[in-house]
Amino acid sequence: MVPTSSLVIDFETSTPTGKPDFRVDVLERAGWLESGAEVAKWSSCLCPLPNTPYLTGHNLMYDLGILWRLRPSPLQRYDIHDTLALAYGQGEEDLSLKGLMQKYLKVNTDTFPYQRIGVEQAHGQDLWGTQRLFPILRERQRGTCYDIDRALIPALIDCSYRGYEIDPERLEKAIEKAEASCSRAETAFSTLVADTSVLLSRRKVTRKRWPEDTIGLYGDDVVVGDGPTRYRESYGSPGINSPIQLQRYFDVPSVDKIFLQLLAAKEGPKALAAFLRQQWVAADKLLDTYFYPNRGKDQLTGLFNITPTEDMEGGAGTGRLSSERSNMQNQAPAMERCLRAPKGFLILRGDYSQIELRGSAEISGDEGMLTALADPNRDLHQEAADRFFGGNRKRGKVFNFRELYICGPEVKVAYPGFYAWAERHWLEVQRTGVSVGPEPFLHRRPIPLLGGDHARRQAINHPPQNLAVYITKAAMVRLFRAGWMLVNQVHDAIHAYIPEDDNVPLRKAQFREIMEETAREYLPRLGASVEVKCSKYWSEEDLL
DNA sequence: CGTACGAGCGCG
DNA sequence: AAAGCGCGCTCGTACG
Numbered sequence: 162m163v164p165t166s167s168l169v170i171d172f173e174t175s176t177p178t179g180k181p182d183f184r185v186d187v188l189e190r191a192g193w194l195e196s197g198a199e200v201a202k203w204s205s206c207l208c209p210l211p212n213t214p215y216l217t218g219h220n221l222m223y224d225l226g227i228l229w230r231l232r233p234s235p236l237q238r239y240d241i242h243d244t245l246a247l248a249y250g251q252g253e254e255d256l257s258l259k260g261l262m263q264k265y266l267k268v269n270t271d272t273f274p275y276q277r278i279g280v281e282q283a284h285g286q287d288l289w290g291t292q293r294l295f296p297i298l299r300e301r302q303r304g305t306c307y308d309i310d311r312a313l314i315p316a317l318i319d320c321s322y323r324g325y326e327i328d329p330e331r332l333e334k335a336i337e338k339a340e341a342s343c344s345r346a347e348t349a350f351s352t353l354v355a356d357t358s359v360l361l362s363r364r365k366v367t368r369k370r371w372p373e374d375t376i377g378l379y380g381d382d383v384v385v386g387d388g389p390t391r392y393r394e395s396y397g398s399p400g401i402n403s404p405i406q407l408q409r410y411f412d413v414p415s416v417d418k419i420f421l422q423l424l425a426a427k428e429g430p431k432a433l434a435a436f437l438r439q440q441w442v443a444a445d446k447l448l449d450t451y452f453y454p455n456r457g458k459d460q461l462t463g464l465f466n467i468t469p470t471e472d473m474e475g476g477a478g479t480g481r482l483s484s485e486r487s488n489m490q491n492q493a494p495a496m497e498r499c500l501r502a503p504k505g506f507l508i509l510r511g512d513y514s515q516i517e518l519r520g521s522a523e524i525s526g527d528e529g530m531l532t533a534l535a536d537p538n539r540d541l542h543q544e545a546a547d548r549f550f551g552g553n554r555k556r557g558k559v560f561n562f563r564e565l566y567i568c569g570p571e572v573k574v575a576y577p578g579f580y581a582w583a584e585r586h587w588l589e590v591q592r593t594g595v596s597v598g599p600e601p602f603l604h605r606r607p608i609p610l611l612g613g614d615h616a617r618r619q620a621i622n623h624p625p626q627n628l629a630v631y632i633t634k635a636a637m638v639r640l641f642r643a644g645w646m647l648v649n650q651v652h653d654a655i656h657a658y659i660p661e662d663d664n665v666p667l668r669k670a671q672f673r674e675i676m677e678e679t680a681r682e683y684l685p686r687l688g689a690s691v692e693v694k695c696s697k698y699w700s701e702e703d704l705l
Numbered sequence: 706c707g708t709a710c711g712a713g714c715g716c717g
Numbered sequence: 718a719a720a721g722c723g724c725g726c727t728c729g730t731a732c733g
Contacts, residue, residue: 364731404712404729417713446714450726466724477723481717488725491716517717517722559721566721614720622722629717630723652717652723 167215167242169194169292172224173284182464182486183226184321194288201285207231217242219258219291222467226318236315237642243311244291247298249468250306252595252605257471262290265297304603306480309634310467316641317465317482323648324462325500325699327455332499336452339444346441350401353434359409361395401441451496461500463489480604480627482650490651497700506658507704509668511676511693513633513653515541519687520628521565524599527578534687566622583621590620598627628683629653636679643675665705669693
């Protein structure tokens with residue numbers, strides 16, 4: 162229950178990077194309101210702030226993140242409440258304190274508080290609002306999603322500070338390789354297309370900057386158009402880095418991965434050009450997104466979001482986490498090979514197997530899915546892969562998810578139980594405008610019904626994705642409470658550090674047991690098996 | 706020069 | 718007829 166001593170806190174900070182980041186932001190004023198107190202207090206430092214583990218706030222991921230940095234103490238000790246997390250799990254459209262105060266307290270706060278009522282009053286107003294809002298939202302809460310989220314917040318602060326160590330030698334080697342691949346593709350490409358010519362660019366020319374009134378050649382360029390707007394065009398051979406020039410060269414509407422894959426498998430100069438573009442894109446993506454930004458850094462850390470911010474930036478609608486600056490959830494294998502545990506530690510990582518499919522089966526009760534997934538010798542992704550893609554499991558997996566969430570005639574035939582559930586769920590979402598996730602979490606996601614078909618697919622996708630991630634979240638909470646040193650979460654995978662002189666097989670078994678036990682609790686019919694690996698680097702041969 | 710936006714792509 | 722969902726980051730492109 163809520164301890165009567167819970168302290169409402171709200172910190173005012175400055176953001177040297179421009180974007181709020183509790184790992185580096187500077188505390189300007191700490192404000193707090195003791196329960197039952199008549200007036201809020203504030204201080205420019207943390208010294209007078211009561212040192213209690215019972216805290217309440219609006220977005221405590223941020224304030225506790227600051228507090229922990231300035232006044233370190235074990236994050237496991239905190240028992241926090243967060244009106245932002247409450248509002249998020251309840252499917253509120255407007256997560257801002259101001260909006261919630263208007264809606265539930267019927268209090269209109271000033272739009273420009275700092276100019277009109279001064280910083281002290283504005284600060285006190287927010288503290289007062291949070292204190293009054295909390296019991297109202299808490300009373301409305303159904304399901305356990307909020308209790309999992311609030312318990313997870315300290316764990317995610319921990320993760321946001323920890324990160325991986327970057328191996329500079331491996332990174333430099335990887336850069337060398339990718340740069341070579343890039344320039345090889347680039348030179349071969351430019352030789353290949355040297356004598357072709359396409360429209361390179363077309364830019365609007367304003368009337369006063371027209372070259373006299375000429376139409377036709379203008380330097381190397383051409384001026385076209387006869388109306389009030391004219392364009393200056395240039396021509397030449399396409400650049401390997403220019404999507405629009407390549408569209409003209411290949412004469413297609415899009416030069417994405419699928420198109421390149423199909424064309425590269427054929428014969429002739431255009432097939433070779435497609436192949437070179439493939440090589441270049443892959444290497445360039447690695448360099449620009451993964452390698453160069455981390456060059457010279459000794460750590461890769463990310464800022465985890467459990468909800469969107471007050472202005473609905475970041476976070477995920479389905480209950481998933483997100484990570485930014487850096488994104489820890491989309492690292493490429495080539496980068497994973499450069500990421501390692503700090504000296505004296507190893508990385509332990511547990512992956513749930515087919516957790517989202519298992520969730521879909523449990524939610525819908527579809528007999529075919531349940532029996533297929535209950536048989537450890539069957540693999541639905543592999544079955545689809547064998548049927549359609551010559552055993553390519555990755556493509557089989559893509560196919561399964563596509564069909565499932567399109568949820569059309571194919572699924573009605575293959576998985577009638579799932580289809581029936583989806584129809585019922587979609588009707589309910591259309592009636593209420595909200596998708597309510599599965600028991601016992603009851604996470605609510607607002608669905609914008611104007612989205613047409615997209616809305617239907619969002620609605621059908623939400624419960625399975627939500628169930629999968631709350632199982633992972635619940636497992637993280639248990640691991641965190643059991644003292645595991647968490648590093649990262651990638652939707653259905655959890656990473657932790659262990660001392661390198663630890664009993665690795667034992668630790669792997671303990672990790673697996675906590676994750677599998679959690680899955681059994683929420684997926685009573687199927688459970689979900691967990692593969693646990695341990696190594697110095699994220700991507701490396703498993704130890705033992 | 707800075708800004709906005711869509712496309713593309715990394716991961717689940 | 719055609720159609721997954723969920724993220725964050727970077728680029729090219731166009732414009733003022």
